[in-house]
Amino acid sequence: MPSYAALDVAQETTAICVVDDEGRIRAEKKVPTCPDAISDFLTDGAPELVRVGMETGPLAVWLWNELAERQVPIICMDARHANAALKMRPVKTDRNDAAGLAQIVRTGWFKQVRIKSRSTYQIRSLLTAREMLVRTRVRIENELRGLLRTFGVLFGKRVGSFTKRADEIIAGELDASPEMRLVAQTLMTARASILDQIKVLDRRLSAVARATPVVRLFMTAPGVGVITALSVASVFDEASRFRRSSSAGAYLGLTPRRYESGETSRNGRISKQGNQLTRKHLYEAATTLLTRNLRFCTLKAWGMKLARVSGFKKARVAVARKLAVILHAMWKTNTPFRWSEIDA
Structure with missing residues (x-):
């Protein structure tokens, strides 16, 4: 008889539930979150396995690729869509979530999520890291403006870069406040370091762009x-x-x-x-x-x-x-x- 399985994935352990074509639970177990352990249990406890489902999450990309390499018919479901169905269950446990997901997989009432190629996720990681650095740079600039405004020092809108205006303030307007000069110099040093790292990522992204026709x-x-x-x-x-x-x-x-x-x-x-x-x-x-x-x-x-x-x-x-x-x-x-x- 065809069987269907679902994984409720956590960082340390994964709850697995296997149901038959009529929705009866045939096997369930909690195993370590390891592709080999999951694959071995499904091989022994889920004959005629049609498909295995799991929700999107931090480990979904890694686990999907590893299980697909082991010939497991794995699919990835939209977590928001699955969560809407699981809300009907009065008790929330890993075991109950796995059982509920198994029923969703059996009935086909789910929205499948596409897992992209590994190189695509590497590019996304570069873009995300760059975005984080840019946000940090902007936060440092805004924080410096706010701290100096407390003491009546305004950046204003003048011709020239942020660095040039900050150097003018540090060299002139902060003579009477050594503590604020130290704060401004420290923040500007951190900003310069972040700008250097942004340039590193920009060079790498430019190289990837030159090598990608699309x-x-x-x-x-x-x-x-x-x-x-x-x-x-x-x-x-x-x-x-x-x-x-x-x-x-x-x-x-x-x-x-x-x-x-x-x-x-x-x-x-x-x-x-x-x-x-x-x-x-x-x-x-x-x-x-x-x-x-x-x-x-x-x-x-x-x-x-x-x-x-x-x-x-x-x-x-x-x-x-x-x-x-x-x-x-x-x-x-x-x-x-x-x-x-x-x-x-």
Whole structure:
């Protein structure tokens, strides 16, 4: 008889539940979170295994790859979707969660999540690390501004870099406060170190971009640089990911929510589902496209017209969504961005 299994994965142990085609529990056990231990138990306790399910989580990518190499029919389920079904169970334990997930796997009432290639996750790690360093740099700058403002020292908006203005303040306006001079020098040293590390990651990302044809293809679009191109390529993973390019915007959470019940029918704000970092990169690319003096293109003309009607903020979100759709279509057809004939 066909059997189905589910894994409730924790850092130390994993609860496994095996059910038959009618939903009866055939075997269950808690084993160490080790691919060999999980594979051995499924081999012995789950004959005619059809599929094994587990939720998305911190260990999902590693465990999915390891079990797939051991010929286990593993699938990864959307944790939010699975959690909605598990909420119906009055008692929450690892054993009960595994049993509930096994029933979800058996009935097929789940949303499967795609596990990307290992190289894609490496690029995502570089982008995430860079984003963390950039956030830290901005936080240091804001903290320094706030500390100096307490003592009446204002950075202001002057011509020159942040470093130049900080050096002027340290050399002149902090003569009467040795403690604040020490604080400012310490923060500026930390900021300089972070900038050096950001440059290291930027060089590595640029090297990856030069070696990746699809990234170079994306960079033919206006407003799209190395970071945005790598971010979009790594989140899509493959051109065949979507049957229609219009699905790319919804996948990244750039389409409006929809609520309809009886006589009530309304659209809300964008869903903000999907990868937040890539959504941010596309938003920045859209801002660059609309605000910088770039070559004329129909995408910019459409965005500026929308900005006059609906406001600049909504226009940037709409352009970001359309840019995601265009980039996927470029990848799917292997064609560079098509500029307007007026500018040719």
